[in-house]
Amino acid sequence: MVLKLNPNHQLLWHSPSTLQIGTDARSVVLPQLSAEQERFIDALYFGVAPNQLAAVAKQAKLPAQQAKVLLEQLEPLLQKHANGKSDFDLAGLPPDPAQPQFAETIWASLKHSTGGQAVMTERHKRVVQIDQLDASGLLAMLALAGAGVGTLVTLDQSVVTAADTGPNGYPEGLIGHQRVTAAHLILQATWPASRLVSARDLKPSQIDTVDSVLFLAQQVIDPKRYGPWAARGIPHQTLVFDATGVELSPVLVPGKTACLNCQHLNKRQNQPHWGVVSSQLLTSSLRFDHTANKLIGVGLAVQVLLGWLDQIGGFGKATDTGFRYQLDTGELEQLAWQRHGDCSCALVSASAA
């Protein structure tokens, strides 16, 4: 394993002799930095094999003990192996200046303390289904593609209507086209590295292997929409827009995590009229995915979903909480996703264990 400083942790000089490395909570400040220490740090940006450390320190004219102390200080900034995967294809080499450092790669690298490209390579293997490609679904699809997800799938067979158009939706010229065809054209024009597939072209066994399904809904999600996927054991997530903001679940894994029905039962327990109110909201045709809500909601959902997809790829751990964003207060609340004793999903889980 090569010891290598993550090149996305920036070198920032406070003064000619005081160096800060990195800008997040892991950042390290080194006062009175010597030329020897600086040379050793330079070597760590290129990557050093552990059995070469003594030689590199000697070459930098840095005493071995000082090199050891410095290395311990810089440990949080080193790239790490993820779950034993060999993700150091470029270890020892500086970033290729011919390759643009996309924000996605930089963020993936900093988030998982690893080579960002290794994370992107795994994301390219992931398959996400978006159940409906209205304007919000289209935005989610493009955001996932932009973050490196290789294959998007949809069952949507509707056509583009005027309600789906706008700066964050479909161009007006695509009204009347099948949404999947229109979304495919947009993806091809903006990010051909990812592909959109109609679920009608897939076998049921292929659909069962998608890494997650994203359901978008207004106010309340109809259990008929997610029920079949939950019954088939397919991980899924909901993004629900309402009058006060947006609410999203973590990625729910049937048999392992609490389910959407658990959340419904918990809400019914805490809000006396939720049962009757939610059944009426379900029939409403009002939409609340206005621009601000849509961008915030899709952003949050994509961030949570990427955490799950990266976990499948061997990087980090996905969150097990959902989120609610209140538009009027700007408050972001974490939502615990807890089992409800009356929900049958606990029985499914117990029988699977």
Ligand SMILES: [Zn+2]
């Ligand atoms: Zn449940």
